[in-house]
Amino acid sequence: MIEHIRIDSRSQNEFIELTQDLNRLVAECGVREGVCFVTVPHTTAGITVNENDDPTVRADMDATLSRIVPYLADYQHAEGNSAAHIKASLVGSSVTLLIRDGQLLLGRWQGVFFCEFDGPRLRDVYVRIVGL
Amino acid sequence: MIEHIRIDSRSQNEFIELTQDLNRLVAECGVREGVCFVTVPHTTAGITVNENDDPTVRADMDATLSRIVPYLADYQHAEGNSAAHIKASLVGSSVTLLIRDGQLLLGRWQGVFFCEFDGPRLRDVYVRIVGL
Amino acid sequence: MIEHIRIDSRSQNEFIELTQDLNRLVAECGVREGVCFVTVPHTTAGITVNENDDPTVRADMDATLSRIVPYLADYQHAEGNSAAHIKASLVGSSVTLLIRDGQLLLGRWQGVFFCEFDGPRLRDVYVRIVGL
Numbered sequence: 001m002i003e004h005i006r007i008d009s010r011s012q013n014e015f016i017e018l019t020q021d022l023n024r025l026v027a028e029c030g031v032r033e034g035v036c037f038v039t040v041p042h043t044t045a046g047i048t049v050n051e052n053d054d055p056t057v058r059a060d061m062d063a064t065l066s067r068i069v070p071y072l073a074d075y076q077h078a079e080g081n082s083a084a085h086i087k088a089s090l091v092g093s094s095v096t097l098l099i100r101d102g103q104l105l106l107g108r109w110q111g112v113f114f115c116e117f118d119g120p121r122l123r124d125v126y127v128r129i130v131g132l
Numbered sequence: 133m134i135e136h137i138r139i140d141s142r143s144q145n146e147f148i149e150l151t152q153d154l155n156r157l158v159a160e161c162g163v164r165e166g167v168c169f170v171t172v173p174h175t176t177a178g179i180t181v182n183e184n185d186d187p188t189v190r191a192d193m194d195a196t197l198s199r200i201v202p203y204l205a206d207y208q209h210a211e212g213n214s215a216a217h218i219k220a221s222l223v224g225s226s227v228t229l230l231i232r233d234g235q236l237l238l239g240r241w242q243g244v245f246f247c248e249f250d251g252p253r254l255r256d257v258y259v260r261i262v263g264l
Numbered sequence: 265m266i267e268h269i270r271i272d273s274r275s276q277n278e279f280i281e282l283t284q285d286l287n288r289l290v291a292e293c294g295v296r297e298g299v300c301f302v303t304v305p306h307t308t309a310g311i312t313v314n315e316n317d318d319p320t321v322r323a324d325m326d327a328t329l330s331r332i333v334p335y336l337a338d339y340q341h342a343e344g345n346s347a348a349h350i351k352a353s354l355v356g357s358s359v360t361l362l363i364r365d366g367q368l369l370l371g372r373w374q375g376v377f378f379c380e381f382d383g384p385r386l387r388d389v390y391v392r393i394v395g396l
Contacts, residue, residue, distance in 0.1 A: 060350065077188040110357075217314055
């Protein structure tokens with residue numbers, strides 16, 4: 001079954017942690033060993049795994065991505081969000097996570113983040129959990 | 133079973149949409165609920181999910197990737213395609229897509245694109261569809 | 265079952281090939297057709313697929329990533345490894361590989377690389393092999 005997480009982003013660029021939501025879905029479905037696929041159905045948002053302890057890591061990632069791919073540049077796309085599309089492909093629109101002992105197998109400092117690049121907006125994340 | 137899509141790229145840098153081919157493969161194998169893994173066996177090409185409506189999105193992505201990773205720079209690799217190798221790792225060489233109700237679960241504006249970075253060439257894409 | 269590869273990186277930035285280790289794990293578990301999920305439980309390291317023939321490809325990738333995301337910049341994160349965190353999200357922390365005929369389905373020039381961005385360190389890689 002495919003689960004659904006609704007996200008209400010508040011800024012143009014924002015990293016929103018999904019780790020707890022995902023672990024709750026894993027617990028609810030009762031899978032002890034398996035794989036968790038998380039996908040974003042948007043083209044101006046992405047998903048990534050990175051540090052969830054010190055928020056300055058996300059601040060630096062946000063600032064650096066916006067330096068590499070500036071909001072304003074010589075873009076052809078007329079909607080003003082070309083940078084968001086490009087960031088989405090750099091970061092990627094899905095992650096694959098392992099499930100062990102009934103929870104996501106993540107490192108001590110890892111969290112899963114929805115990456116808003118063209119907010120604020122209502123967004124969706126799809127999750128498929130497969131037991132093995 | 134692993135399916136195979138043959139691609140005949142026409143430019144050095146080109147985004148070639150695979151969404152219809154992939155949905156045809158999903159339909160042919162009869163999987164209603166599952167996961168679709170798509171991989172590229174090349175080191176100078178990638179695969180990504182992004183907007184398939186306005187082609188200027190791909191034009192901006194192409195131009196921006198080539199600005200970030202220029203074709204000519206102080207590269208050691210003597211084959212002249214270092215930029216293509218680096219772009220391949222930035223974009224990634226595989227995507228994982230969810231299947232729901234017998235088709236790929238993509239957002240309204242999402243398409244799946246083979247990313248040629250060192251064409252024109254004959255290229256391959258491998259697809260494994262897993263029913264659940 | 266989840267397998268485990270231990271890595272002993274020797275440099276700050278280093279690409280360490282895992283292809284042989286992964287193919288050994290595939291052979292040991294006896295899976296002929298399937299999927300292999302490889303994840304990194306770290307936030308300053310990644311994993312990618314790229315050329316394993318000419319080492320200058322990795323040298324160019326290393327130099328280019330460090331040009332795009334410099335070690336020293338106006339970062340907020342006080343631990344001195346913001347660049348490593350950002351590179352990790354650009355390259356990604358997992359790869360999905362297909363298994364065909366009892367081995368990884370990779371292209372002729374493809375290898376799987378652990379990407380150390382904040383070494384030297386002891387590191388871990390997790391591998392889940394799923395037969396179909």
